[in-house]
Amino acid sequence: MADYPRPDSGPAIELVDATKRYGDVVALDGVSLRIDHGEFFCLLGPSGCGKTTTLNLLGGFLPLSSGELRIEGRRVNDMPPHKRNVNTVFQNYALFPHMTVAQNVEFGLRMEGLPRVEVTRRVDEYLDLVGLTSHGRRSPSQLSGGQQQRVALARALAKRPAVLLLDEPLGALDLKLRHQMQLELGRIHRQVGTTFVFVTHDQEEALSMSTRIAVMSGGRISQIGTPREIYGRPADRFVAAFIGESNFLAGSIATDAAGSEFVLDGGERMPLASGLGAGPATLMLRPESLAVGPVGSAPGPWIRGRVVGEAFIGNHTRVTVNTAAGALVVHRLHDGRAGEVVAPSKIDEEASVWWSPDAAIVMEASERGVNDGSFG
């Protein structure tokens, strides 16, 4: 296997208070982030949140309106794209249609003025990396979508950039191929060790592939963290709702000399470890961390409600319960344990929904959330 040069440790990319305006539109609003060498870093967010804008700033295809961009510690605000140690894979692949696969990979290397033998060696090496050694003489039109994507990857990586930028590279592929290419991209990333900055609006793709994710919304970063942090401790309601499925129960925080409590609308009180300010608040609970059963059967904090829906989904049953604090969706997983008897919920029946205290996250009721809403 080829020996790929490993980059240094430390920051590959630093954006400091970066703003990008298109006329009156503020596409990026004071974004700061740091991406370390070797990361598979994902920009995730809904359409129009500023993902492509961020990538184009990194690639040098757009100038910043204000702020600073550093690549490998060096300020590059005014450096043209071809001088930056980054390369881009576009969603539409952007292959040269009149060149063969090998010529596509070769082109950038020749422009760089690499010696002939080195060019040939690199073309072989990177076509091998993406599993297209036997396709070098074909034209791009004789390849499938997934294969064209691999050529675009080989072409971009052959120049050995410190950072590879990928804008929704799997967006045009069907689901099965998309899953295959996700695994492929993961393998290639591990093999070459290049820093990947990957744009997607697909949360599952981001969760399964990234070392860290920046969740974006309206030109800002809502949260940066590992997939587990983002899913398990969402910073605010937007992140909680965008990543996975979430329940939000209305309530308030009450504080006295003894400490803080979260008080659910409709009754239940739970002690809070952190001293959040008193006032309206929201309790966030994932459907899979809830259990539902007859009234009075709850071993943990609970809320009473009425079952209004039950749907068998295969590996789980989705139960919807209306409570005084809001509607709750409960996923009852079918874990197939022998002897397990779970009485089915009946529509219109009174029920208790309960959870373990550490599964609940308290957020401010307003737009901005609280990170440290943990229970005592």
Ligand SMILES: Nc1ncnc2c1ncn2[C@@H]1O[C@H](COP(=O)(O)OP(=O)(O)OP(=O)(O)O)[C@@H](O)[C@H]1O
């Ligand atoms: N050239 C432009 N002129 C004016 N506004 C623009 C321009 N390019 C992007 N915008 C606006 O900037 C915002 C961010 O756009 P951007 O393309 O970065 O979003 P995105 O997150 O990549 O979305 P998508 O998931 O749809 O690709 C949007 O409101 C968009 O309408």
Ligand SMILES: [Mg+2]
């Ligand atoms: Mg985009």
